[in-house]
Amino acid sequence: SNIHNYETVTEQRAYATDAQKPEIASCFAHSHQRASVGPAHCTVLQNHFYLAEILKLFCEMRDDGSLSFREPLVFPQELADQLLCKMATEGLLNDSTVGIFRSCQQFRLRHACIRTARISAEAFHRALCPHRLVELNASRVNADLTVADILQGLSSNKTLQESLQRLVLNGLTMSSLEEPSRRCFSAMQGLRALSVSSVDFYDSGLVDVCSLPRLESLDISNTSVTNLTPLLGLRSRLRYLTMHQLKRLEMTTAQLLAVLSQLEGLQHLDISDDKQFTSDVARQLLETPGILPQLVSLDVSGRKQVTDASVRAFVEARPGMTFVGLLATDAGFSDFLSGEGSLKVTGEANETQICEALRRYSEREGFVREALFHLFSLTHAIEKPRPDILKLVALGMKNHPATLNVQLAASACVFNLTKQELAFGMPVRLLGNITQLLLEAMKTFPNHQQLQKNCLLSLCSDRILQEVPFNRFEAAKLVMQWLCNHEDQNMQRMAVAIISILAAKLSTEQTAQLGAELFIVKQLLHIVRQKTCQGIVDATLKFTLSALWNLTDESPTTCRHFIENQGLELFIKVLESFPSESSIQQKVLGLLNNIAEVGELQGELMVQSFLDHIRSLLHSPEVEVSYFAAGILAHLTSRGEKVWTLDLSLRTTLLEKLHSAILKWPTPECEMCTSLFVFSRSFNPFFPLLECFQTPGVQLWAAWAMQHVCSKNAGRYCSMLLEEGGQQQLEAVRSHPKTHGDVRRLAESILDSLHHHRARTGYTEPPKIHTHRGTCPQKNQSQVPFTF
Numbered sequence: 001s002n003i004h005n006y007e008t009v010t011e012q013r014a015y016a017t018d019a020q021k022p023e024i025a026s027c028f029a030h031s032h033q034r035a036s037v038g039p040a041h042c043t044v045l046q047n048h049f050y051l052a053e054i055l056k057l058f059c060e061m062r063d064d065g066s067l068s069f070r071e072p073l074v075f076p077q078e079l080a081d082q083l084l085c086k087m088a089t090e091g092l093l094n095d096s097t098v099g100i101f102r103s104c105q106q107f108r109l110r111h112a113c114i115r116t117a118r119i120s121a122e123a124f125h126r127a128l129c130p131h132r133l134v135e136l137n138a139s140r141v142n143a144d145l146t147v148a149d150i151l152q153g154l155s156s157n158k159t160l161q162e163s164l165q166r167l168v169l170n171g172l173t174m175s176s177l178e179e180p181s182r183r184c185f186s187a188m189q190g191l192r193a194l195s196v197s198s199v200d201f202y203d204s205g206l207v208d209v210c211s212l213p214r215l216e217s218l219d220i221s222n223t224s225v226t227n228l229t230p231l232l233g234l235r236s237r238l239r240y241l242t243m244h245q246l247k248r249l250e251m252t253t254a255q256l257l258a259v260l261s262q263l264e265g266l267q268h269l270d271i272s273d274d275k276q277f278t279s280d281v282a283r284q285l286l287e288t289p290g291i292l293p294q295l296v297s298l299d300v301s302g303r304k305q306v307t308d309a310s311v312r313a314f315v316e317a318r319p320g321m322t323f324v325g326l327l328a329t330d331a332g333f334s335d336f337l338s339g340e341g342s343l344k345v346t347g348e349a350n351e352t353q354i355c356e357a358l359r360r361y362s363e364r365e366g367f368v369r370e371a372l373f374h375l376f377s378l379t380h381a382i383e384k385p386r387p388d389i390l391k392l393v394a395l396g397m398k399n400h401p402a403t404l405n406v407q408l409a410a411s412a413c414v415f416n417l418t419k420q421e422l423a424f425g426m427p428v429r430l431l432g433n434i435t436q437l438l439l440e441a442m443k444t445f446p447n448h449q450q451l452q453k454n455c456l457l458s459l460c461s462d463r464i465l466q467e468v469p470f471n472r473f474e475a476a477k478l479v480m481q482w483l484c485n486h487e488d489q490n491m492q493r494m495a496v497a498i499i500s501i502l503a504a505k506l507s508t509e510q511t512a513q514l515g516a517e518l519f520i521v522k523q524l525l526h527i528v529r530q531k532t533c534q535g536i537v538d539a540t541l542k543f544t545l546s547a548l549w550n551l552t553d554e555s556p557t558t559c560r561h562f563i564e565n566q567g568l569e570l571f572i573k574v575l576e577s578f579p580s581e582s583s584i585q586q587k588v589l590g591l592l593n594n595i596a597e598v599g600e601l602q603g604e605l606m607v608q609s610f611l612d613h614i615r616s617l618l619h620s621p622e623v624e625v626s627y628f629a630a631g632i633l634a635h636l637t638s639r640g641e642k643v644w645t646l647d648l649s650l651r652t653t654l655l656e657k658l659h660s661a662i663l664k665w666p667t668p669e670c671e672m673c674t675s676l677f678v679f680s681r682s683f684n685p686f687f688p689l690l691e692c693f694q695t696p697g698v699q700l701w702a703a704w705a706m707q708h709v710c711s712k713n714a715g716r717y718c719s720m721l722l723e724e725g726g727q728q729q730l731e732a733v734r735s736h737p738k739t740h741g742d743v744r745r746l747a748e749s750i751l752d753s754l755h756h757h758r759a760r761t762g763y764t765e766p767p768k769i770h771t772h773r774g775t776c777p778q779k780n781q782s783q784v785p786f787t788f
Helices: 040-045 048-060 077-089 097-101 123-126 149-154 158-163 203-209 229-234 253-258 281-287 308-316 351-360 364-380 388-401 406-419 420-425 428-444 450-459 462-467 472-485 487-505 509-517 517-534 538-550 557-563 567-577 580-596 599-605 609-615 622-635 647-666 685-689 696-712 714-723 727-735 742-760
Strands: 059-061 066-069 111-113 136-139 166-168 191-197 215-218 240-242 268-270 297-299 323-325 344-346
Touching: 048 059, 066 097, 077 097, 077 111, 097 123, 097 487, 123 149, 149 158, 203 229, 229 253, 253 281, 281 308, 344 351, 351 364, 351 388, 364 388, 364 406, 388 428, 406 420, 406 428, 406 450, 420 462, 428 450, 428 462, 428 472, 450 462, 450 472, 450 487, 462 487, 472 487, 472 509, 472 517, 472 714, 487 509, 487 517, 487 538, 509 517, 509 538, 509 557, 517 557, 517 567, 538 580, 538 727, 557 567, 557 599, 567 580, 567 609, 580 599, 580 609, 580 622, 599 622, 609 622, 609 647, 622 647, 622 696, 647 696, 685 696, 685 727, 696 714, 696 727, 696 742, 714 727, 714 742, 727 742
Parallel strands: 111 136, 136 166, 166 191, 191 215, 215 240, 240 268, 268 297, 297 323, 323 344
Antiparallel strands: 059 066
């Protein structure tokens, strides 16, 4: 199969920050003053994060552990239905949370969807059965809630017996082992549509169901029914009949057609299967003159001996036909059956047929796999963004998370649909959903190398890594685990690229937690060691150095792992091996700058040979290299003579050279410095350095860094500096009698910038009281363009 042939991602570029999470409390803070909740809250209720927070903030727990709203809100019926469905979809519906729906005054449920929910029979009865439901979809709820439990609860409400018109119980257990199944479908006299697909449903159940006086639609796909004769009890009423994959049917083709031919009002018939059977029922049905004259929809997907000619003749004899299912058959390749016109067709001949198949068969894993296989070939050279198709792929992935072949084909299609520039034409929310599905697939199949490759290829995208909301911490862990278990050079390059960028996006706590895993540091150091021994400077080495730089940021544990695993010796070797590679030097020094910020590890860096390297790089013509070399010296000398373990004259010399080197740098406003400090999370680490009045070179380095970021992005960094109490710190430096003139001039320049920022923006928030933190926050986000 060519489903594993993929292009390598060749270009990724920009960097952007995650969108800020909006406040949710304002939407509901005064809800107790309202009689009802209106449409303005719909957007809030559509997000998993907001839903979870709303339940925490505005609900209280009853004695039995179930939740209820503190205030007597009244939800409109449509919004109540949406809320229940969203909670089920997002995995938030359980015995506790479903309790909010007990009140029929607050929530007037009519169309209830609890698909895949984890609730008990008792919770179901108490929360949902009091409502006057018109529809209930309980597909694939947990095994503890059986069909018998649901029917018992529904039939306990006489109003429900008449009001419920549509019931979907796909994938459920019929009854518990302790309580044998009873014939209780017949109690639901109002039912018009019933689906028991993939239920242990037998002939006795069919007899019971066929006694329902209003039933018009029945789905008995993948059940244990052996005889369809009871359907004759519905001959005048049945309009929809779905019998996909009836594996245990014991009727001959002639007997089956004899029953079907008597269903005089039948309009929709599905006798598809998954290509496991050699029955010629489809051929004989298509060739039987006058059978089912009212039919408008026929699905024979997966059936044998189906031809374009027989299908065309059947359709032309029934002018009202609107759909024919032909996926995995030998038919559907003629212009008449293209699916482009009013006659919709599922098949594999073209994009229209394949997309129709993904829409209609999203619950059928065999057909989803088949359609995705053909979609991959079709989208290999796609040139325009197709979010409509990506949504269909996502639906297939979501509905079949444990089916390897579906996930394998889907992940390949995702890459085709999102590679390079195509991702920029996709909605952010859609990309977020698809990315989470890729991560779930990586977790579910950790040892399947091709699937892991497919997912990594899709993740390696500018748009996804930079702008799309998803669990980056989880993604970083998964990619790191893959990296530790595989030696594929091309994929290794991609994996370290992803990790380096994800690490720059994580919170301080997440970065520290990730870097604290010893195996991660060891693996990244191993890659650096390999490349250094080979004398190779490539994207893999650069991304690996960036990843280590980011992981050691504000993480003393990661820094300690680095030192304990001979990281310092290795990085000295890197500097010696690539003396003319400024991009390599910058990353190495950036990481060592992080090490130097950790007080307990500073002694490890006080090595004469190491400091000789740093002193020489202090005078590099590349400002970025000189800057980080200066930062290492600033941190090592900032704690005074008492903790300096080498000759004091060396310290004095280094401080002098530090001061003079900084004075030679271009002003922060200069365009030469645009790549430094694209991102900084806090100024707090610089404040202790400003207090080193005995070492003006140290103060000068901190002030230069602060002025640089404020000049490059005043809107962000001037506000941050004000909020963190930087104005008081700088005023103290300016007024201190021992402040060196060079430092005072920089401090005054920054204070002028803050003054102009206040005047321009009207900033009035009082500065916060500053508390020192001991580490520096530079994140290496833009030091390496994301290219291969």
